[in-house]
Amino acid sequence: MVNDLILDVHDLKKAYDGVDVLKGIGFSLKKGETKVLIGPSGSGKSTLLRCINYLTTPDAGCIKLNGEEVLDTNIDAMRARMGFVFQDFNLFSHLTVLDNVRICQIKVKGKDKASATERAHQELERVGLADRAEAYPAELSGGQQQRVSIARALAMDPDVLLFDEPTSALDPELTGEVTKVMQQLAKEGMTMVVVTHEMSFARQAADEIIFMEHGYIVEQGAPDFMFNQSTHERTRAFLNVIAEHG
Amino acid sequence: MNIYDVLIRDFPFLLKGLGVAIVLLAALLLIGFVLGMAICLIQLYGPKSRLVQWPLKAYERIFRGIPIIIMLFIFYYGISGVWDISAFGAAILAMGLRSAAYQSQIFRSAFQSVPAGQMMAARAMGMSKLSAIRHIMFPQAARHAIGPWTNEFSSEIKETSLAYVIGVVELTRQAHYIITSTQGNVLTVFAVVALLYFILNRAGNSLLYAFERKLAVPGFEK
Numbered sequence: 001m002v003n004d005l006i007l008d009v010h011d012l013k014k015a016y017d018g019v020d021v022l023k024g025i026g027f028s029l030k031k032g033e034t035k036v037l038i039g040p041s042g043s044g045k046s047t048l049l050r051c052i053n054y055l056t057t058p059d060a061g062c063i064k065l066n067g068e069e070v071l072d073t074n075i076d077a078m079r080a081r082m083g084f085v086f087q088d089f090n091l092f093s094h095l096t097v098l099d100n101v102r103i104c105q106i107k108v109k110g111k112d113k114a115s116a117t118e119r120a121h122q123e124l125e126r127v128g129l130a131d132r133a134e135a136y137p138a139e140l141s142g143g144q145q146q147r148v149s150i151a152r153a154l155a156m157d158p159d160v161l162l163f164d165e166p167t168s169a170l171d172p173e174l175t176g177e178v179t180k181v182m183q184q185l186a187k188e189g190m191t192m193v194v195v196t197h198e199m200s201f202a203r204q205a206a207d208e209i210i211f212m213e214h215g216y217i218v219e220q221g222a223p224d225f226m227f228n229q230s231t232h233e234r235t236r237a238f239l240n241v242i243a244e245h246g
Numbered sequence: 247m248n249i250y251d252v253l254i255r256d257f258p259f260l261l262k263g264l265g266v267a268i269v270l271l272a273a274l275l276l277i278g279f280v281l282g283m284a285i286c287l288i289q290l291y292g293p294k295s296r297l298v299q300w301p302l303k304a305y306e307r308i309f310r311g312i313p314i315i316i317m318l319f320i321f322y323y324g325i326s327g328v329w330d331i332s333a334f335g336a337a338i339l340a341m342g343l344r345s346a347a348y349q350s351q352i353f354r355s356a357f358q359s360v361p362a363g364q365m366m367a368a369r370a371m372g373m374s375k376l377s378a379i380r381h382i383m384f385p386q387a388a389r390h391a392i393g394p395w396t397n398e399f400s401s402e403i404k405e406t407s408l409a410y411v412i413g414v415v416e417l418t419r420q421a422h423y424i425i426t427s428t429q430g431n432v433l434t435v436f437a438v439v440a441l442l443y444f445i446l447n448r449a450g451n452s453l454l455y456a457f458e459r460k461l462a463v464p465g466f467e468k
Contacts, residue, residue, distance in 0.1 A: 055370060080372025090367035094385045094463050104371040107381055136464045149367075156371065 004031050005067070006191045007160050012051055012061035014044075021047045022058070023215040029160065032189040036202040039212035040238060045195040048212070049164050052193070053082045066159055080108050083153025083161040087168050089145040091137040091152070097124065098133040101152045109156065116155075123151035127181050143174030147181055154185075161185070163194040179205075199242050203227065211235045253438065256424045263420030264442050266334075267406045270416060273338045275402060278345025285350035290357055291379060302350075309347035314408055317344060322412040337409035341402070348398055356391035357383060392458040396451055403447050417442060 007029040014022040021044045029035055037045045050056040052063055054075050063070040070078045091100050101120035105111045111119075124130050127147035137145055146166055153161055163182070167175040179201045186192060186205040196202065202209050203223045210220040211232070219232045230236050285302050292298055309317075321340035325331045331339075360383055368378035407418040415423075421439045425432055 053370060055366060076372050076374050078372075079370055084367075084370040086363065086367060086370075088363060090361075090363035092364060092367070092382055094389065103381060104368075104373060107377055108372040139464055152371070 005029070006031050006033075006065065007052070007193070008062075008064040008067075009048075009052065010062040010064075012048065012063070013059045014047055014051055014056065015059055021215050022051065022061075025061070025212075025215075025217060027210060027217065027220070029191055029193060031191055033207045034186040034190075034192045034194065034205050035208045035210055036206040037193065037195045037210050037212060038197070038199075038202060038238070038242075039218075043212040044215045045212050046164055049162050049193065049195050052162060053079050053084055055084070076108075080104075080156060081159045083150075083156060083158035085146070085149050085153055085161065085163045085166050087165040089137070089142070089149045089169075091145055091149055093137050095136075096133065097129065097135050097137070097140070097148050100137070100148055101155050104152070105155055119155050120151070123155045124148070126154065127151045128177075141174060142170045143177045146170065146174075146178045150178075150181055150185075154190075160191045160193065163192065163196065165195050165197070167196065167198055197242065199239070211238065213238075251428070251430070256428070256430075256435070257438075259420050259424055260417065260438065260442065263415065263417035264446070266414065267403075267416040268446070270334070270337060270341070270406045270409060270414065271403055274341040274345050274406075275399065277338065277342030278349045278398075278402075281343070281346035282349025283353055285346065286353035286357065287379065289350070289354055291375060306347045306350055309344045310351075314341065314344060314405055315411055317341075318408065318412050333409070333413040336412060337406075337414050341405065341409070345398065345402060349395070352391055352394045352398060353387065356387040356394070359390050360386045389458070389461055389463070392454060392461070396454045396458075399450055399454065400447055403443065403450065407443070 005028050009028065010026045012022050012025040013020070025044070025048055027035065037048065039045050047056055051058040051061075052070075054070065054072070057072070065078055065081060068074075068078070091097075092103065095103060098117070098120055101123055102113075102116045105116040105119060106113060121130065121133065124133055127150055129144060129147055129151065132140065132144065132148075137148070140148065150161075150166075166182070167178050170178060175198065179198055182192070182194070182201065183205045194201070194206075206223050208220055209223055209226045211218045211226065211230075211234075213234055219226070219230060219235045221230075226235065227239060230239070285306065288298065289302055317340045318337060322331070322333055322336040325336055325339075364382055364386065365378055368382040369375070373381070406416055409416055410418045410422070413419070417439055421435050424430055425435050
């Protein structure tokens, strides 16, 4: 049972300037699972995600990736095994699409150029951008940039993919092209943690939805349960508001 | 003495002076580049400890706050008292160290104008800090730096003429020699010298501009 746990987060705590943002968060992820983190702004979702790969250093708690603890000392190696997709894409602006997907394979994983190139083309194909390999990020739409950044993460063969509000900077049409790719990944058995406000994605792709507020996990469960039988008033209220506006 | 004499008879001396000025320029820019980049990287990515940062800040402030002529005198007379240094060596050192102070700030603001998300993304992919600086931050910062660096290049060309005060036989001093040895026409000689500085300046600027265009990434500037 422990063996197929990809990600195990235990009692994670983080405070900024004396304000507790995470007050002891724990959850785990099995291979092939997709968990969606939802909650109001300021509930700590993004901080949680950033603590998992130490973009933000947690104050306390323990994170294990495939049974191995994530520490300051092994963080580069651990990060190489956790893909991270940012809200504002953060593609390397001086590099072509192809080089964006290639560079970390070469500089981090030490792959040779030929095999990195082949893999990059495969992943670009997967996100539907095989024909834009020579373009620069600024020449792409937001949706295309986000798909490139997913390809960039996938090319590293990550054990888990972390998505930090991947569609929040996109209009509804572009959001659709990104969530479509993410749903496909979920179906293909990628292990993912997704912070999002896209409830249709959560409903269709999540194995479990985790509702956070004020630095705690309020409730978690399968989408059906969360949307229809939630026992917490806060969860229901939040989902109702989202349903009205989303 | 007319323009003909200056152009034909004395021109080789001026060219020799120009050569010295160019070597001085190249050397001081190189010292300034290497040292300035090091200062910038330590200021931005090095230990935050005051023990490290304070001396760098002091260095940068001192070298930017003192006239270069005074700096040339201090270096030449100061160092030659204890160590046999030529005027040329002293000029390279003084001007190089000062250029480092300026260049460090050019590079610093260039690095700072690269969005923070670039570093974050590189680190999130597992790149070490050094690798991220080298492969992600530097290429972008370099593009931002070329414009301001061209200004530094232009002013250093002109300021090589100040090395004349400690006896470096560069272009301006050659001009002076020609004038005194031939009782020549001051205005003609200096007009030719001015033209040489101007051509060197324009040539350098054009090269740097071409370089900037060549490195331009679609949609990157702005």
